[in-house]
Amino acid sequence: MAEKRKSMIKIKPKKYKVGDIVKVDFIVIHPMETGMRKDKKTGKIKPAHYIDSITFSFDGKPFTTMKVWESVSTNPYFSVKYKVTGKGKITVDYTDNQGEKNSKSKKIKPKG
Amino acid sequence: MERRKFIQSMFTASAVAVVATPMGAFAKEEKKASKKGPNDMSxxxxxxxxxxxxxxxxxxxxxxxxxxxxxxxxxxxxxxxxxxxxxxxxxxxxxxxxxxxxxxxxxxxxxxxxxxxxxxxxxxxxxxxxxxxxxxxxxxxxxxxxxxxxxxxxxxxxx
CATH class of the missing domain: 2.60.40.2470 (SoxY domain)
Known part of the structure; x- marks a missing residue:
């Protein structure tokens, strides 16, 4: 099931210094199927398929972990705040209930 | 005669409708309740x-x-x-x-x-x-x- 998913990390605002608090937005293209909808063509119930855990980490140290259920929308968006401490890499690891594991990372480059 | 028949049929139809609607609503509710997700929790x-x-x-x-x-x-x-x-x-x-x-x-x-x-x-x-x-x-x-x-x-x- 190692299907490649499109995902994106956005840091807001774009320019930041050490000590600034930035917004870390994470967006992933995922169906987030609840397991309650019927397929209109076949009439069978679609199996549940949703992201169930997400970990935000900076240079390998996790700073936010999430448990997620099917009530979150399709193509989910998660946003947390983070205080910039220096150069490094923010990594987001996520797994879904069908065992699919993926990760996405973005470099942090504070100016000044 | 025709008018009488018409009124009669109206009566029966409405009676059927009155009986049928609560049954139908009940059935719908039951259907909704039985629709369960993988990890339901109140x-x-x-x-x-x-x-x-x-x-x-x-x-x-x-x-x-x-x-x-x-x-x-x-x-x-x-x-x-x-x-x-x-x-x-x-x-x-x-x-x-x-x-x-x-x-x-x-x-x-x-x-x-x-x-x-x-x-x-x-x-x-x-x-x-x-x-x-x-x-x-x-x-x-x-x-x-x-x-x-x-x-x-x-x-x-x-x-």
Whole structure:
């Protein structure tokens, strides 16, 4: 099931210094199927398929972990705040209930 | 003669309709109840699991930002802002986003650390009908505070 998913990390605002608090937005293209909808063509119930855990980490140290259920929308968006401490890499690891594991990372480059 | 027949038929038809409607409604309700998701949980059960029986206080510290009227229940933006310091020993430990009307009351649990610097979380959730969204916040000293707001949903988001 190692299907490649499109995902994106956005840091807001774009320019930041050490000590600034930035917004870390994470967006992933995922169906987030609840397991309650019927397929209109076949009439069978679609199996549940949703992201169930997400970990935000900076240079390998996790700073936010999430448990997620099917009530979150399709193509989910998660946003947390983070205080910039220096150069490094923010990594987001996520797994879904069908065992699919993926990760996405973005470099942090504070100016000044 | 014709008129009499017509009136008679009207009567029978209406009688049938009166009998049929409650039965139909009942059947529909039953169908809805039997529609179960993979991990259903009622709101009260979810709160019990999270707090383990501890008291939950309503607080102004938790700012829950949701639209009053959501046109599309499939995409309802939810923003939680907790007005609480994020220091080494005194911080917001977790934010739980819950709903009262979906079959699974839990939307997301977010475990924060002092590195976040602010108790903030934003996401988008699905709501099946008009209901209340609740943000339950756990502080590092083990106490719980919450805030709730109702959202009017014109088109449900769960199929």
């Amino acid at each position: 709101f009260d059960d979810a709160v019990k699991v999270i707090t383990e029986g501890k008291e939950v206080k309503d607080s102004d510290k938790v700012k829950l930002i949701v639209p009053e009227i959501a046109e599309n229940g499939a995409v309802v933006p939810v923003k939680v802002n907790v007005d609480h310091p994020m220091e080494e020993k005194n911080y917001v430990k977790a934010i739980h986003v819950l709903n009262k009307g979906n079959s699974n009351a839990r939307c997301a649990d977010i475990m924060l650390t002092p590195a976040n610097a602010e108790g903030y979380f934003a996401t988008r959730v699905k709501l099946s009908k008009t209901q209340e969204v609740v943000a339950l916040v756990e502080l590092s000293d083990g106490s719980f505070i919450q805030s709730a707001k109702s959202v009017k949903v014109t088109i449900g988001g769960c199929g």
